[in-house]
Amino acid sequence: MPPHRTRRRIPDATVARLPIYLQILAEQSAGGVDNISSEGLADLAGVNAAKVRKDLSYLGSYGTRGVGYDVDHLVYQIRRELGLDHDWPVVIVGAGNLGQALAGYGGFNDRGFPVAGIVDIDPGKFDSVVAGARVRPLEELAQIVAAKGISIGVIATPPTAAQDAADRLVKAGVTSILNFAPIVLSVPVGIVVRKVDLAVELQILSYHEQRRSVADQNGQLHAVPAERGRGATA
Amino acid sequence: MPPHRTRRRIPDATVARLPIYLQILAEQSAGGVDNISSEGLADLAGVNAAKVRKDLSYLGSYGTRGVGYDVDHLVYQIRRELGLDHDWPVVIVGAGNLGQALAGYGGFNDRGFPVAGIVDIDPGKFDSVVAGARVRPLEELAQIVAAKGISIGVIATPPTAAQDAADRLVKAGVTSILNFAPIVLSVPVGIVVRKVDLAVELQILSYHEQRRSVADQNGQLHAVPAERGRGATA
DNA sequence: CATTGTGAAGCGTTTCACAGCC
DNA sequence: GGCTGTGAAACGCTTCACAATG
Numbered sequence: 022m023p024p025h026r027t028r029r030r031i032p033d034a035t036v037a038r039l040p041i042y043l044q045i046l047a048e049q050s051a052g053g054v055d056n057i058s059s060e061g062l063a064d065l066a067g068v069n070a071a072k073v074r075k076d077l078s079y080l081g082s083y084g085t086r087g088v089g090y091d092v093d094h095l096v097y098q099i100r101r102e103l104g105l106d107h108d109w110p111v112v113i114v115g116a117g118n119l120g121q122a123l124a125g126y127g128g129f130n131d132r133g134f135p136v137a138g139i140v141d142i143d144p145g146k147f148d149s150v151v152a153g154a155r156v157r158p159l160e161e162l163a164q165i166v167a168a169k170g171i172s173i174g175v176i177a178t179p180p181t182a183a184q185d186a187a188d189r190l191v192k193a194g195v196t197s198i199l200n201f202a203p204i205v206l207s208v209p210v211g212i213v214v215r216k217v218d219l220a221v222e223l224q225i226l227s228y229h230e231q232r233r234s235v236a237d238q239n240g241q242l243h244a245v246p247a248e249r250g251r252g253a254t255a
Numbered sequence: 256m257p258p259h260r261t262r263r264r265i266p267d268a269t270v271a272r273l274p275i276y277l278q279i280l281a282e283q284s285a286g287g288v289d290n291i292s293s294e295g296l297a298d299l300a301g302v303n304a305a306k307v308r309k310d311l312s313y314l315g316s317y318g319t320r321g322v323g324y325d326v327d328h329l330v331y332q333i334r335r336e337l338g339l340d341h342d343w344p345v346v347i348v349g350a351g352n353l354g355q356a357l358a359g360y361g362g363f364n365d366r367g368f369p370v371a372g373i374v375d376i377d378p379g380k381f382d383s384v385v386a387g388a389r390v391r392p393l394e395e396l397a398q399i400v401a402a403k404g405i406s407i408g409v410i411a412t413p414p415t416a417a418q419d420a421a422d423r424l425v426k427a428g429v430t431s432i433l434n435f436a437p438i439v440l441s442v443p444v445g446i447v448v449r450k451v452d453l454a455v456e457l458q459i460l461s462y463h464e465q466r467r468s469v470a471d472q473n474g475q476l477h478a479v480p481a482e483r484g485r486g487a488t489a
Numbered sequence: 490c491a492t493t494g495t496g497a498a499g500c501g502t503t504t505c506a507c508a509g510c511c
Numbered sequence: 512g513g514c515t516g517t518g519a520a521a522c523g524c525t526t527c528a529c530a531a532t533g
Contacts, residue, residue, distance in 0.1 A: 031462075034502060040458040044437060058514065067439045070514095071504055078516055086510045086515045103458050104465025111457070122356030123453070128437070132454045133461075172464045173457065196467065197460040199453075203278060203362070205301045213463045215456050219357070219433075220366045222449050223345070223407065224274040224337050226431040227367075228265075229447045230406045231338025233430060268524060292492065304492095305526055312494055320493040320532045494531080503522070510515080 031102070035076045041066050042076070043099045050092045058089040110137035112165055112195070113175045114186040116146045116156045119201055120177035125152035134173070138165040142182065163193040173197045180204045187214075265336070269310045275300050276310070277333045284326045292323040344371035346399055346429070347409045348420040350380045350390045353435055354411035359386035368407070372399040376416070397427040410434045421448075 031039075045065045049057060059077070063070040077083065077090065080098050084090045100106055111134050113120050123129065124136050130152075139151055142159045149156050157165065165171070174190035176183050176198060183202030190198060191212055200206055200216045208214055265273075279299045283291060293311070297304040311317065311324065314332050318324045334340055345368050347354050357363065358370050364386075373385055376393045383390050391399065399405070408424035410417050410432060417436035424432060425446055434440055434450045442448055 032502070036459055036462050037455070039462075040452075040455040041439065043458070044454070045439070060514085065439065067441075069504075071506095072502090074515060075503080075517080082516070084515050087513045088511070089514070102462070102465075104461040104468075105458065109457070109461050109464065118356055118359050118361075122352055125352050126453065127352075128453045129457070132457070134454075134457045173460050197464055199456055199460060205275065205279070205299065207301075213460060215460060217451060217453075217456060218274075219360065219362045219451075220278075220368075221271070221274040222433055222451060223343070223363070223366070223368045224277070224339065225270055226407050226433060226447060226449060227338040227343050228270050228273075228336070230343065230431055231336075234338075266524070294492085303526075305528095306524090308493065309495080309525080316494070318493050321491045322533070323492070490532105492532090495529090497527085499524100499526070501522105501524080503520105505520070506518095508515105508517090511513095 029079060031079045035079055036103075038066070038068070038072075038076055039099050039103055042073070043096065043103070043105075046092050046096045046099070050096055055092050056089045057092055057095075059084070061089070105133055108133050108135055109173050110135050110169050110171050111173045111175055111199075112136075112138040112140065112162065112169070112171050112190075113177055114140055114159070114162065114190065115176065115178035115182070116141035116143075116149070116151055117177065117179070120175075121151045123175065123177055123201075124154060137169040137171055138162075140165070159189070162189050166190075166193040166195055171195060173199065176200045176202050176206075178202055263313055265313045269313055270337075272300070272302070272306075272310055273333050273337055276307070277330065277337070277339075280326050280330045280333070284330055289326050290323045291326055291329075293318070295323070339367055342367050342369055343407050344369050344403050344405050345407045345409055345433075346370075346372040346374065346396065346403070346405050346424075347411055348374055348393070348396070348424065349410065349412035349416070350375035350377075350383070350385055351411065351413070354409075355385045357409060357411055357435075358388060371403040371405055372396075374399070393423070396423050400424075400427040400429055405429060407431045407433065410436050410440075412436055414438045 042062060045062065059073040060070040063073045066073065080102055083094055083098055111129060113124055113136060116139050120139060124139055129136050136152065136154050138157060139154045140157050140159045140162050146156045147158055172195060174195040176186045178186050180202045183200065183204050184206060187198060187206045187208055191208055197213045198206065200214055203218050203220055206214055276296060279296065293307040294304040297307045300307065314336055317328060317332055345363060347358055347370060350373050354373060358373055363370050370386065370388050372391060373388045374391050374393045374396050380390045381392055406429060408429040410420045412420050414436045417434065417438050418440060421432060421440045421442055425442055431447045434448055437452050437454055440448055
């Protein structure tokens with residue numbers, strides 16, 4: 022067997038930052054910037070320069086010592102690493118408030134994730150057009166996934182329907198799921214699930230606000246000088 | 256100065272899981288379950304039991320050895336720790352597609368984060384009613400924040416307007432921001448920002464799909480037995 | 490005696506510090 | 512000379528393993 026160079030494993034934390042770098046680099050490129058240092062990119066991304074260099078080093082040695090990184094080349098490499106050299110059609114399960122907003126959001130179609138289908142269980146919604154896609158019955162899910170070669174599914178159902186949606190997506194052959202329902206999905210090993218939960222995000226903010234008010238009561242010093250930092254994603 | 260017991264610092268990773276535990280515990284409570292073991296909670300939350308015990312230990316020693324945790328008491332303690340013993344009104348900046356969907360989503364109002372205001376820069380949207388809230392001019396933001404005592408702002412503007420929205424929110428007195436715009440915000444130290452970026456989430460999934468297909472080509476073994484696990488949020 | 494609470498080990502991520510290189 | 516690439520140290524989180532205990 023040839024020693025078919027097994028691809029470097031990139032740490033999860035780095036994978037989560039590559040899209041941010043990519044977005045910034047694409048903007049820079051559009052603005053005519055063709056070279057950037059780790060420090061320059063770090064400032065724009067709200068992280069530190071060593072982290073940028075470590076992260077980029079997982080892609081290979083694409084920088085030039087003493088100079089910096091070629092913006093376009095970096096864009097190319099990150100896109101390749103993230104699998105963004107082709108589109109990934111997605112299917113949305115649930116054509117309610119959220120499903121419709123997602124379909125119409127633009128963030129999908131514009132960024133390489135065209136909405137190739139949207140399904141719902143409610144016959145009242147069938148054939149209504151949501152951002153260019155006709156809403157189809159949930160039963161057609163498997164057919165749509167197969168016909169369009171879909172690997173990524175989005176769950177935008179009420180919480181009670183979300184596990185069923187996940188089961189159907191997996192059975193249909195989808196291997197990655199973006200879940201907007203506030204429940205923990207149970208899926209077979211090997212299926213990648215990411216969850217976006219508004220209530221969780223707000224509750225984390227609430228925690229920080231609550232701490233802040235406790236600190237106020239105790240008359241503690243605030244570590245809040247007027248200095249300005251980027252992206253305090255605490 | 257009295258040694259006013261400085262509140263335990265809870266690790267970020269734990270804070271991010273408490274809302275999940277809370278949601279599960281609330282469901283259990285509603286279902287008549289009044290006691291739960293770390294293992295039971297862990298299974299439902301898709302984590303391991305040791306993690307649950309460590310996490311809960313930061314709240315204090317509220318379990319009973321040999322027995323487990325009292326569900327209602329845990330709900331109470333987590334809510335208190337997260338600052339959910341009262342509502343946190345939020346203001347949404349941006350009444351477009353996303354802003355409207357968020358306002359109408361229910362996840363806000365139902366879970367202790369009533370939408371106390373929604374503002375936009377477009378006069379064409381003023382006074383239209385979005386999920387019970389009238390859209391007001393961006394200029395009234397500071398007034399709304401002050402009048403309603405708002406600490407949490409939500410940015411649902413296009414990316415180009417997001418930094419301005421953040422600046423206005425901060426100036427108005429908001430100290431926590433949930434940002435849906437795909438840009439890295441620059442805010443003063445002390446302001447907590449959390450970012451939700453659909454494109455980032457999808458690109459992370461894309462990375463995993465891309466790896467999968469590379470592995471397929473190399474004829475590598477898939478680590479994908481038929482076993483079933485909860486919440487593989489890889 | 491089942492289950493919690495927690496030191497200690499293990500592991501992944503971040504940051505430092507500087508050698509390597511253009 | 513300036514900036515990258517990277518071992519090594521530092522850090523924080525997870526998991527283990529077991530003493531403590533209702």
